[in-house]
Amino acid sequence: MDLTRLFNALAEHLASDAFLNTARHPEHPAAFSRRRKLPLNALVASLVCGMCKSVQAELDGFFGSLKAQATLVRHVSAQAFAQARAKLAPAALPALNDHLIKLAEDTGRVPRWHGLRRIAVDGSCLRLALRASHVPRAASRDMLALGCYLPDAQLMLAAQLYSAGYGERQALFEQFERFGTGDLLLLDRGYPCRWLVAALQGKGIDFCMRVDMAKVGFAVVRAFRASGLAEQVVELPAAEDQDVRDFECPEGPLRVRLVRHVNANGSVHILMTSLMDAERFPVAVFGELYHQRWSIEEAFKRLKHRLSLEQVTGLSHLAVQQDFAAKVLCDNLAALASAEARGSENLPAHRRINRAYARTALKPLIPALLLGLATAAMLKEVLKLIGSQTYKHRPGLSKPRPPKPKPHPALSYKAC
Structure with a gap:
């Protein structure tokens, strides 16, 4: 299936009764029944x-892009848009993203690593551009975003918003239904704990996580760090009884493999993994494997700074959920277009697609793509533009940024 057919399949699903039933807000069971100026798919x-x-x-x-006009077209007002979006369920856009991921997997656009689907998981703190309001169910200014990212396809598998004080481990546990045998989670230093390792092993989910804390963490990890060994299979203490009950963890000690990776600058990373087969997964592959986790950091950077994730279009929690899910889906569409453009232009390995330009080039075509009005010629022209904007990738290049307060947008200052 080429990319045009994939987008057509997505547009057909968007206009289907199945999506309509998912998209209706529970408080508005008859929503999107009548013919309006702003129907559900639009x-x-x-x-x-x-x-x-x-x-x-x-x-x-x-609507200017939809009518192929260079000028802006006033078709609906912002007030009508606000009334329509209030009837859109918070699960509608995540469900549409799930359908897009399924289409990508069914068409071979999600590569495997040694037969495993690599998933980078991480959280990111958001400070939304909100003002004081009296709207019902107003959004909180500070929130946590948890993302599950497919680095081999550059697609966000799933993303969810939580309150600012929510634990990332608990948030990850709530996403377990998305994972299964054949998945490999890549986790940073904030995730290792006995109950999470036990829960992952109990579900049959493979993992690779960084555990090189010098003075805290597991005693066996500190002993392995001091030993100088390249790898070792160790036994972790069993999870606490309360954790076993709360998270349905298996009881008893846990066997894991520890791997030492030395970076080019001499720093040492200790990785804990469930991949026990030393012949299939030698020590040498774990440096590149764990490095793939960094792609989710780049994904959050794109969402925050290229797609203005913290610059919301509504004050309610529902509007914030919709904005968040919509921008995740927008980034995924740009990823699919970038991958297709890369393949069609036969770019060498050291050339990378400019994702910021890809998003800019694709945006005028998204209305026609999602409404089933785009032709293969239109998409081919955009893909050619995307494939022409590349940059040279330099492996190992590091540009540390000096620590400084992070910029946060104001509600009253948006792009022109």
Whole structure:
């Protein structure tokens, strides 16, 4: 299936009764039944374009692109948009992203590593551009975003918002239904604990996590670090009884493999993994394996700074959930277009697609793509533009940034 057919399949699903039943808010069971100026598929498409400007400017640009005009077109007002989105269920856009991921997997666009689907998991703190309001169910300013990212396909498998004080381990546990045999989770230093390791092993989910804390953490890890060994199979203490009950962990000690990786700059990383087969997974592969986790950091950077993730278009928690899910889906569409452009242009390994330009080039075409109006010629022209904007990738290049306060947008200052 080429990319045009994939987008057509996505547009057909967006217009289907199955998606309509998922998209209706529980409080509005009859929503999107009548023919409106802003039907369900157009509402979703306008959100997925990645709203970074004022709502009215984005809507006028959306309908201008839909009518193939260079000028803005006033078709619906921001007030009508707000009324329509209030009837859209928070699960609608994540469900649409799940359908996109399934289409990508069914068409071979999610590569495997040694037969495993690599998934990088991490959380990111958000400070949303909100103001004081009296809207019902207003959103909180500070939130935690947990992402499950497919580095080999550059696609966000799933992403979820939580309150700022929510634990990342608990948030990851709530995503376990998405994982299974054949998945390999890549986790940073904030995740290792006995109950999480036990829960992963109990579900048959493979993992690779960094555990090189010098003064805290597991005693066996500290002993392995001091030993100088390249690898060792060790036994972790059993999870606490309360954790076994709460998280349905298996009882008893846990066998894991510890691997030592020395970076080019001489720093040592200790990795804990469930991949016990030393012939299939030698020590030498774990440096590159763990490095793939960094791709989720780049994904959050794109979402925050290229797609203005913290610059929301509504004050309610529902609007924030919709914005978050829509921008994740927008980034995934750009990833699919970038991969297709790379393949069609036969780029060498050291050339990478400029993802910021890819998003800019694809945005005017997203309305037609999601409404089933785009032709193969239109998409081919955009892919050619995307494939022409590349940069040279330099492996091992590091540009540490000096620590400074992170910029956070204000609600009243949006892009023109």
